[in-house]
Amino acid sequence: MTLPCPLCNGPGTLYYLHITRQFLQCGNCSSVFLHPKDYLSAEAEKLHYLNHNNNPDDVRYQSFVMPVVNAVLNDFGKRDQGLDFGSGTGSPIMKLLTDAGYNIVQYDLFFHNHPGLLEQQYDYIVCSETAEHFTEPYKEFQQLRNLLKPGGKLYIFTERFDPDRDFGTWFYKTDPTHVFLYHAKAFEWIMSEFSFSGLKIDGRLAVLSV
Numbered sequence: 517m518t519l520p521c522p523l524c525n526g527p528g529t530l531y532y533l534h535i536t537r538q539f540l541q542c543g544n545c546s547s548v549f550l551h552p553k554d555y556l557s558a559e560a561e562k563l564h565y566l567n568h569n570n571n572p573d574d575v576r577y578q579s580f581v582m583p584v585v586n587a588v589l590n591d592f593g594k595r596d597q598g599l600d601f602g603s604g605t606g607s608p609i610m611k612l613l614t615d616a617g618y619n620i621v622q623y624d625l626f627f628h629n630h631p632g633l634l635e636q637q638y639d640y641i642v643c644s645e646t647a648e649h650f651t652e653p654y655k656e657f658q659q660l661r662n663l664l665k666p667g668g669k670l671y672i673f674t675e676r677f678d679p680d681r682d683f684g685t686w687f688y689k690t691d692p693t694h695v696f697l698y699h700a701k702a703f704e705w706i707m708s709e710f711s712f713s714g715l716k717i718d719g720r721l722a723v724l725s726v
Contacts, residue, residue: 523653524705532683546699548677562626564693570604572611583721584642584673585612594618596639602646609642637665644673648694661710670724
């Protein structure tokens with residue numbers, strides 16, 4: 517069985533079978549992706565998110581996303597316009613930056629679906645615990661690149677796939693909405709394909725610069 521990678525269109529071959537869910541690995545960008553037959557319906561996906569305990573006032577949740585918040589605070593100022601893409605039901609990034617006087621709006625397909633926000637451009641975009649949910653990552657990254665102003669930055673916060681990790685016990689792949697697990701090579705490919713000028717990876721945070 518071979519399926520094209522939804523990010524780079526490389527050849528995807530069976531990598532791991534989790535009960536009945538099939539994961540394939542791309543021979544080009546080395547990422548692992550879920551077989552489309554195993555995607556949840558939109559209704560089931562939304563219900564899954566509603567079951568998450570995403571309280572933006574939770575200090576533990578705030579601490580978790582602090583690498584993203586600190587990066588934005590270091591790179592941009594209060595006059596710059598930001599977008600929290602895939603903010604979910606409640607975003608601690610949105611809260612912390614807003615509390616600091618920053619100008620940031622939120623978009624989420626299920627919970628903050630304001631299409632007009634995707635017709636503007638931004639100095640920075642944060643995408644926290646969101647990119648792994650992209651069923652069409654090529655399309656999504658193309659859109660995110662087009663939403664950035666010259667000199668802008670895209671902050672992707674996600675757990676990356678590591679071939680040295682025991683995939684069978686890796687918690688990240690058990691979430692039924694995690695459909696694309698990025699290898700570090702994938703971000704290098706994204707940088708080249710969408711004409712980003714730079715890439716910096718620090719832990720779970722990948723920063724792509726225009």
